[in-house]
Amino acid sequence: RFYSNDPVGFRDIHSFNRYAYANNNPYKYIDPSGMCSNAPGTDANDVCQSASNLNISQKGIDHIKKSENDTGNLSVQDDGLGNPTAGYGHKVTPQDNLKMNDPISQSKADSLLAQDIAIAEGVVENLVGSLPVSQNEFDALTDLAFNVGAGKLSPQNSPGLNAAIKAGDYEGMSNNLKYTRGVNKQGQSLSLPGLATRSAERRTIFRGNIQYKNP
Known part of the structure; x- marks a missing residue:
């Protein structure tokens, strides 16, 4: 029992x-x-199952889309920390050749999202290694990797999550999915209410009983 x-x-x-x-x-x-x-x-x-056998589910994709963009405005915007993002939370780089307020088509937004999700899935696969995970757990971890990036999930920056994975402690993993602060261009760490809400939803996804909303 x-x-x-x-x-x-x-x-x-x-x-x-x-x-x-x-x-x-x-x-x-x-x-x-x-x-x-x-x-x-x-x-x-x-x-x-093995993370190498998994891809994020459509429900997981819908969750990312809703979390990253609930207004329907796909143009290049400030993410609240002074960083330009496009479509569904794509972090604009010089290679994108985009500037603030540039319009983004639906097809372009979907293409950028697919690229970013593929990167996040690779981060999760490397993060969990041989530890079996469920589809729900994989979706939550992919959302985390998409949201914070690979660098913040290193053993140095996320010691609790990495330790839980190493120990096979799923409850510990669930407890380390919280991410409520972001860093602006000035290097200041700021708390954002939207990140707190997303963190709570991410933990619910991980535990397998989320009621997904349409994007």
């Missing part, structure tokens, strides 16, 4: 008792984290 409720929640008649371990059949199944499972009948989004 678990000491607390399995956060994945009700999946089938075997998991109705959320204190039961491995569908109440630990001789046949294992559930080392309580966050994902390989038992028959497990929801596809909660199955443990």
Whole structure:
């Protein structure tokens, strides 16, 4: 028996008792984290698997789009910290040849999003290594990598998250998905309410019981 409720929640008649371990059949199944499972009948989004086999789900993409742009304005804008972003949170670089207020077409925004998500997925794959994750966990970690970038997820900058991954501590991973501050051009660390909301939603995604909204 678990000491607390399995956060994945009700999946089938075997998991109705959320204190039961491995569908109440630990001789046949294992559930080392309580966050994902390989038992028959497990929801596809909660199955443990290698990150190398996963891509972010459409629900995960919709969450990123909504979090990065809830106004529908795809043009180059200030991200609130003095940094130009385009489309769905794309960090504008000199190679983009874009300036503030330049219009961005839907197709261009979608192309930039696909590129940035692919980078974030690679960051997650390298971050978790051989640790199995569920689709929900992968979506949440990809959102984190998309939001903060690879540099902030290094062992030096995110020691708690890296330690939890190394220990296979999924609850610890969930507790280290919080990111509420950003750095402006002057190097000042500022708290942004939108990041706090996104962090809370990210943890809910990780735990597998989010109610997604349309982008």
